[in-house]
Amino acid sequence: MIDKMALVRRILACILSLHLVAFTTAHSAQAKHSAANAVANLLAPNSATLTPAPKIPTLLQRRQNSEAISICNRYRTFLNCEGEFDTVYPLCACYTSRTFAGSYVDGLARTCSQYLFSISGSDVAAPFASFTSFCASAGDVAALLTSTIRSCESINSRDRACASESSNLALYGTLSARAACACYSGDVFSSSTNDRRASICYEKARIAGNSFANVIREYTSLCTSLGDVRASAEDLAVNCGSFETVFSSCSSNTAGFEDLPASEQASCLCYSGADWIAAEADNAVGTCLQYASRNFQHRVSLYSPYRGLCSSAGDVRAEAQTTGGSDMPTTRPSPAPTGSSGGPTSTGAGPSESNSDNPQENNDGSSGLSGGALAGAIVGAIGGTALLAALGFFIFWRSKRSGDKPVPLPAGYGGMDGDGAIGGIEQEVGGIADKNEYQSVPIPPPPMAWTQQAQPMR
Structure with missing residues (x-):
């Protein structure tokens, strides 16, 4: 005689075990192995087995069995969760309506496990052991x-x-x-x-x-x-520091420096003091570009406009001196030389400053006398001085001859002091003191070609 109640229990156990197998296949090799063994030990649901007549379950037992079956069916929902077992799975299995329900879900697992154990033994119930406190262990993962x-x-x-x-x-x-x-x-x-x-x-x-x-x-x-991009930035400073120091100095002293014509930029970038350093300046830009192209592509466009600038522009200051400099701006600051890099770090004298080597400015605003005019002025000054000296000697000779006192020199020239200076002031011609001659007009310094020293653009 077939025990229908036993058959129902076996079918339910088989169904739950199959769900467990499906779950553990994706998440736990050990649980999968245990569930597989449990299923293998179960008899096929359609096989008939002659067993002694079972005891008729009481109403309480029937109600408990029905509740256990309902609980196991509910827990089946959590067994269908997917994802990584240690992180994603708890987000699905331990929540109801997006609210953490660890105690509730673990309670379902314990009840279902106990029921399976009661009807099919420990082999079927064993895979559930790891789930009876799973949510409590995982915690509120969300x-x-x-x-x-x-x-x-x-x-x-x-x-x-x-x-x-x-x-x-x-x-x-x-x-x-x-x-x-x-x-x-x-x-x-x-x-x-x-x-x-x-x-x-x-x-x-x-x-x-x-x-x-x-x-x-x-x-x-x-x-x-x-x-290590910071170390690369330090290398950038090593490779581009010389050019950037000079460029920063020129930019800070000349508004809109980046927009100036190349020749005007060269008048600042290509000099160390008064010296034209085209090769050194162009090499600094080339070294910077070579490094930036490998490590700082976004900076290449900052340096590339100045590649070979000094060689292509030439010695623009010397050319300006040759042409009189009237076409060049007079407010250009001249960078002072630095130590190791040879680039400028500060500006030279501004347009209001002067020294003994700078040409005197005319009232009409021109930058200086031409070579011919300067030579004529010097010859005229020397001739005038000689004429005055001859006049003085003639007056002195007349006073001696006539026995009278010497006639004083005209007012404004001063007297001759003990060492022959005029009015106690040493006059300079071309930077050389000449104590034996007068001068009636200021004499400018000699042309650039005489001293072979270029002056900063103003």
Whole structure:
């Protein structure tokens, strides 16, 4: 005689075991093995077995069995969850209506496990043992994820604010600026640590379905792929420092320097003091471009307009002196020489300053006398001085001859002191003191060709 009640129990046990097998196949090899053995030990549901007549269950037992079956059916919903067993699965299995219900779900697992144990023994119930306290062990995973993601968002927000600073963008460019801010612990480069942290943040955000996953994803390998960008920036300073120092000096002293014609830029960039240093200046730009093209592509456009500038423009200051300099601006500051780089760090005298080597300015605003006019002025001054000396000698001779006192010199010239200076002041002609001659007009310094020393453009 077939025990129908036993058959029903076996069918239910088989169904639950099959669900358990489907679940454990994806998530737990050990549970899968146990469930498979349990199913193998069960008799086929359509096989007939002659057993002694069972005892008739009481009403209480029937109600308990019905409740257990209902509980197992409800728990079947949680067994159908999918995803990584240690992180994603709890988000599905331990929540009801997006609310953490760990105690409730673990209670279902315990009740179902006990029922299966009572009707089919420990082999069938064993796979449920790991689920009887699963949610309690996992905890409120959603809350933990939210806390982790918020921490990641805070760190990433700080790094992005740092990378968006104008000074960092100008030096590194957009992507490298992010690495310069995110890949360091203090001043120490730590690529693996920061990439691993970003990867954890990305994974947590992805599991939680948070849009932050798209933001943090680019940081998961940023430090490893770009390397120590701060060290590269130090190398940039070494390779481009000479040119940038000179360029900064010229730009700070001349408004709109970047927009000036090449010849006017060359009048500042290509000189160290008064010396034309075309080869040195062009080499500095070439070295800078070579390094930037490999490591700082976004800066190449800043340097390329000045490639070979000095050689192509020529000695523009000498050309300006040859043509009188009237066509060149008179407010151009001249950079002073520096130590090792040879580039300028400060400006020279402005247009209001002068020294003994600068030509005197005429009332009409011209920059100086031409060579012929200067020579004529010198000859005229010497002739006039000789004439005055002869006149003085003649007056002195007449006074001696007539016995009268010497006639004084005309007012305004002063007397001759003991060493022959005029009025106690040494007059200079061409920078050389001449104590035996008068001069009636200021005599400008000699032309540039006499001293072989170029003067700064004004």
